[in-house]
Amino acid sequence: MDSNDKHTQLRFLRTFSYAIEGILIALRSEKNMRFHLFCSIIVLLVSSYFSITKTEWLFILLAIGGMFALELANTAIERVVDLVTSEYHPLAKQAKDLAAGAVFVYAILSVAIGIIIFLPYIFKL
Numbered sequence: 001m002d003s004n005d006k007h008t009q010l011r012f013l014r015t016f017s018y019a020i021e022g023i024l025i026a027l028r029s030e031k032n033m034r035f036h037l038f039c040s041i042i043v044l045l046v047s048s049y050f051s052i053t054k055t056e057w058l059f060i061l062l063a064i065g066g067m068f069a070l071e072l073a074n075t076a077i078e079r080v081v082d083l084v085t086s087e088y089h090p091l092a093k094q095a096k097d098l099a100a101g102a103v104f105v106y107a108i109l110s111v112a113i114g115i116i117i118f119l120p121y122i123f124k125l
Contacts (some may be wrong), residue, residue, distance in 0.1 A: 023068075026075050032103075033071050040064045042113060049123040059117060063110040072104050074099040 026033045047060050077099040081092045 006054055012102070022072065026072055033068075033075070036067050036071055040067070046118065050118065052117060052121070056117045059113050063113045064108055067103075069111055070103045074103045 026076065027037060043060060049058065052060070078096055081095050085092050
């Protein structure tokens with residue numbers, strides 16, 4: 001392996017550190033992100049307790065991962081809008097509201113997934 005390959009690998013690995021830094025920034029600065037993390041931990045513990053099926057795990061993990069991804073995108077959109085304008089602008093408000101709406105839609109979907117998966121287990125108790 002020559003030094004050019006090592007440099008390319010290091011640059012590639014550095015991109016992961018930027019992504020992790022972004023996640024940590026969101027966790028420190030965004031109350032909703034911390035709420036999603038808390039809920040995710042509860043859902044993972046409950047999933048483990050009920051020994052859900054592999055297919056159910058896939059849905060749970062997709063719901064959790066999708067929620068984090070959308071919340072990160074929402075935060076990024078809010079930051080970019082704030083960077084572009086400090087004044088009120090209807091389009092800036094729409095951009096923020098649309099991003100928040102996407103998160104809200106996915107949150108409702110995630111709750112529905114949770115109800116569909118966990119209700120039968122809860123009724124068996």
